[in-house]
Amino acid sequence: MKLITRILTCSLLASAGMAVLAFPGPQGPDAAFHNAPAAEKNLKNPYEGAPSPRAKSMYQFRCGKCHGDNGEGSGNIPALAHGPVQSATDGEIFWYVTKGDQANGMPSWAAIPKQQRWQIVAYVKTLGSSQATASSKAPESSKAPESPSPAITNAADLKLPAPTPPFTDFRYEQPGKIRKITVSDLPAPFATSSAGNAPKVIARPKDAWPQVLPGFKVELYATGLHNPRLIRTAPNGDAFVAEMQRGDILVFRGITSDGKPAQTSVFASGLTEPFGINFYPPGPNPTWIYVGDTNAVMRFPYQNGDLKARGPAEHIVDLPSGEGHSTRDIQFSSDGKKMFVSVGSASNINDPDTSPDEKNRADVLEFNPDGSQMRIYAYGIRNCVGLARRPKTDELWCSTNERDALGDNLVPDYITHIEDGGFYGWPWWYMGGHQDPRHQGKHPELEHKVITPDVVLNPHNASLEMTFYDGSQFPAEYRGDIFASEHGSWNRSVRVGYEVIRVPLHQTGHASGEYEDFMTGFVVDNGHVWGRPVGITVASDGSLLVTDDGSNSIWRISYVGK
Ligand code: HEC
Incomplete structure (x- = not known):
């Protein structure tokens, strides 16, 4: 464990002390796209509607290499096919794209x-x-298989520069490989x-x-699911x-002898962009x-065994939203008295002191x-996508996406337990007292308050949901360990992530900084992938x-013995 402080002097905390809140989203219906000047908004596009x-x-x-060929977005690169862009004027987008x-x-x-x-x-x-047309099709049909056997690393990949240890890339990921970055x-x-370097997602090659x-x-x-998260x-x-994307919550029950769900049902639909679920x-x-x-x-009335919500959604509280990271995860304290919600930043590194939408x-x-x-x-x-509570304790943990645009090996994503009042650096600092050069000279008083996370992951891994292994199917040494889904990089010249990792806690409840590649094999080559892990949970039988x-x-993933 590193630096831990509980000093609550930051102005952010002071302003958050105001109890009940209404978040007047920064993006009202008439708000300008990225604060585009009014004069740009109405500029006429000579090709409007007819490129x-x-x-x-x-x-x-x-x-396409960042936003995806169909504008689907990737990790923290915004989608262009839906979201704020589609309601902005051509003039506003032109202005934004010009200045970047x-x-x-x-x-x-x-x-x-x-x-x-x-x-x-x-x-x-x-x-x-x-x-709109593409999403009404079955998900697979929109992804044509490429070559028959791209599972083998292609020749161009071999020419890519080797990673600088301890950093790695997809060519070296292998189940059981232990990593430690400090x-x-x-x-x-x-x-x-x-x-x-966002991936093109292709259909799973036959032999992959x-x-x-x-x-x-x-x-x-x-x-055959639709964007399961x-x-x-x-x-x-x-x-x-x-x-x-569809705004649905699905429920899967049981495991048949051929490894499929015994029952599947739509529990609820009509949500905006659901992510976190808790009971x-x-x-x-x-x-x-x-x-x-x-x-x-939001919440739905529920009794054990329900396959459909037994009543309509009830609105509990507004969350800050609009631009930027959209996932929200939820945990409760073990006594049920408190609810915790993780809310990612609205931007990569905008300064909350001067950007109202970072409030x-x-x-x-x-x-x-x-x-x-x-x-x-x-x-x-920056973005605690996966929020977990260590079983039988009130310790909260975050699986976090760190910032972009500082180079291939900065800033590492991380998994860490979090402290009440703890400060983890964004956007002025990172990983202990490293100042972000884009915020030079700001908030010197926070330098020594930045907590160094427990487990430093490969930069740009895009660490999403995490879970503690509380099942009994895996061998004893896995009990209590963390498993996390790494969705995979875009902001890295040779891709990394696209795997499930294990963080061994050695039955101590604490991480040593090590992690291990656990499930790999989703990358075809530096341009193409066929799978991207997002969510992870321990099933009723102890499989993952x-x-x-x-x-x-x-x-x-089940354990079948040697
Ligand atoms: C190197 C990667 C990269 C490339 C190439 C790129 N973009 Fe972006 N773009 C980004 C990132 C990252 C953001 C989000 C910036 C932020 O956090 O504010 C973004 C944001 C945007 C936005 C704002 C989206 C929103 O919802 O706020 C638009 C519009 C956009 N890009 C259009 C384009 C267009 C058009 C091109 C090609 C001419 C392009 N981008 C090329 C990385 C890229």
Whole structure:
């Protein structure tokens, strides 16, 4: 354990002390897109609604490698096919694309001809309508298989520079491989340039399958889902899954002899962008299911065994939302008196002192379970996507996505237990007293308050949901360990992540900083992947269930012995 302080002097905390809140989202219906000047808003796009056939390839060449060929977004790169862009004017988008937002990883496109920029903007707008058609199709059908056997690393990959240890990349990920990164391993900011290397997701090649250590077995539990994200097991053993884009919560019950769910049901639909799911009160007989929808905490009445919500959603409290990170995870204290909600930042590294839309973001917030009495529990956590409570304790843990645009090996993502009042650095500092060069000279008083996280992961891994292994199927040495899903990088020249990792706690409840590759094999080459782990939970029989929004499926990992 490193530096731990509980000094609550930061102005963020002072302002958060004000108990009950209404968050007037910074993006009201008439708010300008990224504060675009009014004069730009109404500029007419000469290609509006009618980009030339070339616009598509211009878009894919210049923008697709980060935003995805269909504008689907990737990790923390915003989608363009839906979201704020689709309701902005062409003029506002043109203005934003021209100036870019270097500090946040979006290049300026001022150097390409104006006509091209307008064409690209017109094309981006058409992505909105093509997305609508694409998403009504079965998820697999939109991803044509590429070559017959791309499972083997291609020749171009071998020519890529080798990673600098202890950092790694997809070519070296292997089940059982133990890793440990410490802050003394970190390079200087901008030691390498900021990469734009989002993956193209292709259909699973015929001979590809997730890899695990001997003794473990991976089976396909469910397929044909639509963007499955967080998964959490109810006290009765049912597994609940958030389909974030569709606004659904699904429930999966049981495991048949051929490894499939015995029953599947839509528990609830009509949510905005659900992610976090939890059961209240804690214990064997919950009466509510809480959902971290992107802009609010909602809850549904529930009894063990329900496959459909027995009543409509009840709104508990608004959450800060709008731009930026959209997942919200939820945990309760073991006595049921407090609710914790993780809310990621609105941007890569905008300064909360001067950016109103960062208010109460990059935090873990605490509430009463009725939504009253908000306060900031821990802050400076850029995006705690996975919020977990260590079983039988009140210790909260975060699986966190750190910032981009400082180079290949900065800033590491992390898994850590969090402290009440703890400050984890964002955006002014990182990993203990390293100042972010984009905020030089700011908040010197916080330098010694920055807590160094327990487990430093490979930078840009995109660590999403985490869970503690409280089952009994895996060998004894796995009990109490952490498993986490690493969705995979975009801001790294050679990709990394795209795996499930294990953080051994050695039955001590504490992490030593080590972690281990546990399930790998989703990457085809430096350009293509076929799977992306998101959610992870311990199933009722002690196997692990892992959601994958690349192949739109759920994997089941069980222990079958040597
Ligand atoms: C190197 C990666 C990269 C490339 C290439 C790139 N972008 Fe971006 N873009 C980003 C990132 C990262 C952000 C989010 C910045 C932030 O956090 O504010 C972004 C944000 C945006 C936004 C704002 C989205 C929103 O919802 O607020 C638009 C519009 C956009 N990009 C359009 C484009 C277009 C058009 C191109 C091609 C001409 C392009 N981008 C190329 C990385 C990239």
